Amino acid sequence: MSKEVNSESVSLCPLSTPAATEQEMLCIFGTGDLGRSLGQRLFQTGYKVVYGSRRPHSCGPLPPGTQVQTQSARLVFVCIHRENYNFLETLAPQLKGKVLVDVSNNLKKNMYPEANAEYLQRLIPGAQVVKGFNTLSAWALQNGPSDASRQVYVCGNSLEAKQAVIEVATKLGFTVLDRGSLTAARELEDFPLQLFPEWRLPLQLATGLTAFFFFYLLIRDVIYSYVVNDKDISFRIMASLANKVFPIVSLIMLSLCYLPGVIAAFLQLYRGTKYKRFPDWLDRWMLCRKQLGLVALALASLHVLYTLIIPIRYYVRYRLAAHTISQIKENKTSPFDTTMAWRTDSYYVIGILGFGLYLLLGITSLPSVSNVLSWREFSFIQSKLGYLTLFFCTFHTYLYGWDKFLQPSSYKWFMLPGYMLSLVVPSVVLVLKLLLLLPCVDSTLTRIRQGWERTDPEKKKKNYQSELAVCSGLCLLHL
């Protein structure tokens, strides 16, 4: 919105239209970007629009002495900065009984103690404030629904007021989502400001792990062979090294999706109740599992592509040819090794199956897909198939290692090969999960999750506190 809303006179500019008579009249306060984009759109859709502004100079050539009865307009769109709301207070009488649509956004989160819409409602208690349209892009406000701006979120305390706004929104071609009462305004005002909040942690983690393993393997493979064997294999950095780092990070992150669940289970077993809140770090962790998984999936896909281009890489082709040639030169052909065939094939196949399941998990986490699933179906896929995926991927890595675990040659400079490091967390998760699947443990856990609570005296007390956490003060009434 334009900054220079500061002069004192207030102007209202009606959009006279061919058949103005039978059209609903809307009023827009503020001739900033938002106000004008919205007005243009409303005008094109066939509404009669009246502008309210304090910038007469910006109002162009004016037919003198025209009067506008504001009362004719039931809806008033407030497209001015929160700083200028106080100016609206002066209009309180005129705005009494009107529906004020607060379209405003702030420059950053938590700038003010209360949401703009709530502030506006407080200023003009006589009006019915509805928060809405603020989640749309200026482009969408001007040209109608587009990709990320198909939905208009509205919230407000008066149902009729909301209904009126919803009518306008649908007429503009938007889909409307009612977010309940005005208390949701803050959430709606924060929405346009957010930039993948729940992706931060997973992405940082991915970056961190990638960086670490990159340098780790750089030292272990490239630099080592340069120092010790005095051989320059730096060209491997581009593809070979990356193709080691990605799967490692991917596997670790996949296992990190399932670790918190296991921890939570053991915590519930230990506490003997499900009604105690988890520590915050665990809650936060659980809430970004989906993102963790998707980032891991992305890395896994890269790993797949990197693997599939192996045979067309110059380096690989050269080595294969060289191998063949050397065989001929020395005139000794290595015999066919069936074990080797079994081993590599199963290594690849397990990998493929793991990746296939992984893709399935990714697809079912698409909003439209998960929406049509019952949560039983969803948890079946995400939990059961999820662990199966983890198992496949871990097994895939073990097969990769095969007997290298025993070869001292693979421990250069006392540094373990990368894939061994990547196996630690997944193995732990799988073992813990196995423990949880033991009949006795499983049954207890199930009962706890169905609300049952262990009741040894001193637990009981805790139990009460937890209960208090639920209803914070209980009383008895005999009907």
Add this chain to the structure above:
Amino acid sequence: MSKEVNSESVSLCPLSTPAATEQEMLCIFGTGDLGRSLGQRLFQTGYKVVYGSRRPHSCGPLPPGTQVQTQSARLVFVCIHRENYNFLETLAPQLKGKVLVDVSNNLKKNMYPEANAEYLQRLIPGAQVVKGFNTLSAWALQNGPSDASRQVYVCGNSLEAKQAVIEVATKLGFTVLDRGSLTAARELEDFPLQLFPEWRLPLQLATGLTAFFFFYLLIRDVIYSYVVNDKDISFRIMASLANKVFPIVSLIMLSLCYLPGVIAAFLQLYRGTKYKRFPDWLDRWMLCRKQLGLVALALASLHVLYTLIIPIRYYVRYRLAAHTISQIKENKTSPFDTTMAWRTDSYYVIGILGFGLYLLLGITSLPSVSNVLSWREFSFIQSKLGYLTLFFCTFHTYLYGWDKFLQPSSYKWFMLPGYMLSLVVPSVVLVLKLLLLLPCVDSTLTRIRQGWERTDPEKKKKNYQSELAVCSGLCLLHL
């Protein structure tokens, strides 16, 4: 829900909150898992919650003699087992005029003749029963919307009652879908219990076919070469064999997606009307076409991955090298075969194009995508492009066969090669489809599908019966 709801005293526990005054009061019956999770959530969202329970002992330290006016709460969430509904009957007077939200679920489908909600309505006719919240996971009830639990389905006979519940649900952050009157309750109560019902058949079919072809090819390839040539190629089971089974099953299942449509068309042609119901097996078959197709797509994708890893497999590399070496040893180089180049290339390319189209079909069957398509667009893709896909994939297989059809060598132990078997159904489907595309046939079919009916006397009678099936008893009224 906790089983031990059985003592006789009834307790109501209000959650006293900072600004309890201006908050709406909700009542929850049942302090089982569901009740407490829901209560906690409602409480956090800023509602004043009152618990109704028959377990005073679970109500913790009680401020003596507190009184709660139930009438203050308009909404009552019923979170107790259906078995205990009769206890509610005793409260009928207090519950008169209230909105009862039935959150209950059953342990398995069709346990009772009527839906819980309808049963509740019958017990307490004075109240307005709304079914809702039962499709959410306990986790979502406790911590708010998550993947598969973003939507709350509600149904009920009173619009106002539903509106009130919807208000609460949206305030909790859920998206609400109104499923109409209380008759939909059964459907809502079955929803949380379902576990991919419409996927059963396709998955069983896939498993069956896969198993059959696996053993068929196991005998034909591995065992045969072991017995006859005394050569152990068991290592091929892992990748080579699977890479034969998957495409075979995939192709067959793809064709099975289109077979019922063709059958239906011929049935309509024969009957000369579209107003007769199809036999049940055909209906069921048609209803799981989408799932058939998606399973087939999954198998096709596996086939693609299996094919792409061929060149990095040890066995393949070894064979190639061995071939080169042998060429040198015998000092005769096989000349370049242009036909062979054409053949293999077109074989691969057709496969790729088929798979590409296949992916397109898969993507358009995503709910969110098919929702934005007009059904004309949808049927264009699923039918026209679908048949094109089937044609490509079939042609791909024929190219694979090429001249092997004529080589007696490929008929070991009188067993046809797998791909030949896989070609039967698709070929049939394609031929039948071609017949349907003949102008004369096509036009007739189109007219039938537009409601036209063949009208030779004795058909006419059938025709009537079919009409009766539509309106079962007609009458004439001259306005």
Add this chain to the structure above:
Amino acid sequence: MSKEVNSESVSLCPLSTPAATEQEMLCIFGTGDLGRSLGQRLFQTGYKVVYGSRRPHSCGPLPPGTQVQTQSARLVFVCIHRENYNFLETLAPQLKGKVLVDVSNNLKKNMYPEANAEYLQRLIPGAQVVKGFNTLSAWALQNGPSDASRQVYVCGNSLEAKQAVIEVATKLGFTVLDRGSLTAARELEDFPLQLFPEWRLPLQLATGLTAFFFFYLLIRDVIYSYVVNDKDISFRIMASLANKVFPIVSLIMLSLCYLPGVIAAFLQLYRGTKYKRFPDWLDRWMLCRKQLGLVALALASLHVLYTLIIPIRYYVRYRLAAHTISQIKENKTSPFDTTMAWRTDSYYVIGILGFGLYLLLGITSLPSVSNVLSWREFSFIQSKLGYLTLFFCTFHTYLYGWDKFLQPSSYKWFMLPGYMLSLVVPSVVLVLKLLLLLPCVDSTLTRIRQGWERTDPEKKKKNYQSELAVCSGLCLLHL
């Protein structure tokens, strides 16, 4: 709908049902396909259906003298052709106060000046017309919601009327989208007729470019080598040639997604305002960017698959073997070329990363995904990551060219290699984008997009006009 609605008598046929008493009665005019399918469905759902038809003969055996009080039915579904609406005019008195649901569709767009529903409303002003159900397939009308027919769009001027229709639709199991007032009827009536309108241009473009580059490369590679070197490499057409054409077209189309944005930016800079409409061609171009991108993505995916099958192609294997053999024959082995290794690897890796980002763009343009994104997130991905993708893909192509740019050998018949041509547009776009990122330019542009306008006198005038375009006539009112 059946054509022969022409006799004069009018018949109403009630569906007598077991418990007809407590069921709502609906009336359907027209016993054509639509009418009967809908009736069947409504009947199965438990409604009492009355048919209104002018074809007594089609009404089967009639219990004589049955009377039907039409007034009992509040909802009347109009399933007859617009041509026969005038016949409804005669029923105007009976239809007074009823809700008329216009289910009709036209055979092609813009057949009539006004929408069917609006026409109907004009004919029977006493009734409340609601447009709806017309976007469903006959199949969905008969058997309930299916893939592309899950949603029922309704529009109408009376809220109550709409509410009543919505109730029925939800009871039939559909999700309802309210499109506002009856003015939206036209849009609803055009919807079922559309067949990927916004995909036309991109697909035509893709086809055109593909055809051009195919023949261009056919001449340059195949024919040239046939004429000049008298060597038949026609077999390359199938895979090698296609694998050149696809990436070229894909890259060009990707850059064409971002060109209009850049042009628009420069236009805004030149005009010094954002309130002037863009030329139509630019608007149209901008509106099909998404489709351009998705088509390009499809081609890119084909390119990937074509590339991945390279090593299993007969031609490639033969050439590699031949190369090895020749090396041995001539007994000179080419040394390992590190630069070459670096080059090819980075070439592939950049390609993979570009494709990965590309897929990400594709996924986020899925409706359900873009719906959950704030537009800030969406534009971050589509714009920032989009340009990154374009950069990667362009760089990938440059790496492919490497030093070939300098080799005269690559200019056969004065025809540039295809990839060079493909680099023109992307390079231009990237350079222009870089210019726009210059601090000074960027800041100006940002201010303009926030509504600021350059104000040198003669611009100011234009400015006014543009402002007029927004509110077309302003006036001043001192509150």
